[in-house]
Amino acid sequence: MKEACIIFIFPGRELGVPMKILIILVVVLTMSTKKAKGATRAFFVFGDSLVDSGNNNYLPTTARADSPPYGIDYPSHRPTGRFSNGFNLPDLISQHIGSEPTLPYLSPQLTGQKLLVGANFASAGIGILNDTGVQFVGILRMFQQFGLFEQYQGRLREEVGAEEAKRIVNGALVLMTLGGNDFVNNYFLTPVSARSLQFTIPQFSRYLITQYRNILMRLYELGARRVLVTGTGPMGCVPSQLATRSRNGECVAELQQAAQIFNPLLVQMTREINSQVGSDVFVAVNAFQMNMNFITAPQRFGFVTSKIACCGQGRFNGVGLCTSLSNLCPNRDVYAFWDPFHPSQRALGFIVRDIFSGTSDIMTPMNLSTIMAIDSNMY
Template identity: 35%
Template sequence: MHQVHRSIRGRGRASMSRRPPQCTSELCVLILLVLGIIFQAQAKSSNRSRTPAPPALIVFGDSVVDPGNNNAIVTMAKCNHPPYGKDFVGHQATGRFSNGKIPSDMIASKLGIKQYVPAYLGTKLSTEDLLTGVSFASGGCGYDPLTSELVQAISMSDQLKLFKEYKNKLKEIAGETKTNSIISRSMYMVITGTDDLANTYFTTPFRRAEYDLPSYIKFVVESASSFLQELYHLGARKIIVAGISPIGCLPSQRTLAGGIERECVTLYNQAAVVYNSELSKEVQRLNDTLAGSRTVFVDMYTSLLDMIQNPNNYGFTEIARGCCGTGIFEVTLTCNRFTAPACEDVSKHIFWDTYHPTERAYEILIRKLMKQYKSFLN
């Protein structure tokens, strides 16, 4: 035992004899200065790589991003009734044209702004709602003014008027300086154009009497350009402009023009490709001519067509019918509690009704687009 104690005491003395030298005041100051410089450099590098989220997401367009504005107007394009919203929070039919969330909700969430983008009309908006963005979109509208007239939707020009009203409300609650900052730093999202071709040009004779297809596409793109320029002059700088989907493969268009087999309508898809190409070129031209403009054309066509052509890759089994009712003609008012969802598993369907994708299809689409356009969105 005595030997053990002596051994332990011996190790203790040896350990104490190897104690590192105490830090002198000059040495400590030098170490702290060096560490401070390193930490500051790391912090600056981290701040440079982390781009702050835009303060708000402000949305214009049609039913793809209408969260309920049409609830507040007299129009045929309404979906504030079951089974719409059956997979939304509280199974509530908010006026979103889907079974759940829509692209504007998903993008706002992924950008870290908020979970849902509310409708500007027909809802009681809080101060926080206004500060973080709203949607002016109206189901059934298009760049062509006639498109909105056909279903009494809010036209794109009227959506800009609502935006001006919104800016005044912002000034009342935040002051002019902060409002100008919010408007200039926010992300803007514009999704429309599908109804111009599907519902105005191909389905009704009004425009075909005035324009051949190439001329009509040119007219719609010019109308889109006018809208984007006015939005820019109202303060928008960072704008997402979405192209249109493969409209010939929408269940409604398959029923109307796809023959007895309800095939995708080749002419309609070709028209969408030409339209998207011309709109993309115009967006680039505006970027080159409008100082400080950061506008990006987002190709929705390719990703959605891939989902339709290769459904097994995404876990879908039904591509040609909507989930609601028979899936052949039901949309808006005809998709109701009497027709109701006939599909057993909505997650297997790309389309909710004959015109609009399911929440799951939107989620896949937005995830792909967020990855594809990551440099713009960050």
């Protein structure tokens, strides 16, 4: 990505009005080139199924969303590997920042100039801890996602040179979504788990934060300078937990308690890292409150329910997986949850709205609109 430069030379002539117009045009063209260069900000995505855009399609794992009715509302109306009826969280953020959607890193289409858009390294089923999601077998744990990120940077250097590659990585927006699986698919996976014998819920939350800190510091070492870090959502209110743990559809207290302990610790940890590195690199996203807004008052957001998944079976459509044999609602836009675990595309739209314009209680220390304004001329 070389910056265009147009030079006009007028030897031995005094600048008349037409020539002044030409020189003004040169300046405008150069400024426009710089603006266009800055407008295509790269976007990198790390984490779990909430942000996986299809990496697990290429892996030997059971954690997959590659069969109908997943993708029913995607433009192609076909499954893409996204755990959504249509677009997922990274897609909607990309749309808001005016970027192409990031391709899964394992996609063979991610070559050449596509590398400049960024990449999605997320893998459904993973957690902060390496022992989270072992039941899903061949998933990309965080150290593997970072290994691929290093590989990506090598490919990017070959494409645009070392200096430009560094600028792209440092100037990128990054999304990191972890934590939910460490509770749902580890600590609370069975009535008595190895981790629940080892830790109380507060102890486990603090342990997760120490490990998450290591992950974020490694991401900083790899060049990330603006990272959205989402906390866990209201894990006790998703249809899968209502189906298996609640008596009358009430949110499960233990899981809600875990989220309410973990999330403030996450905010505190990101503040401490920012203080340590001397910049607001990490931005804590209060996904718990963002989700609770439409879970507690679904009708206000145009949903008929926040308890029943659109696709599933059993109580609250929350038992098992979403498959072609599942119950399927005719209108996904009036359901807050698409499947037993994941919000619908429309619900994600409200979350992205809050990411962009939310107040300091849900976006700490600033929302994405502020970030984009601050960073517009930085890189």
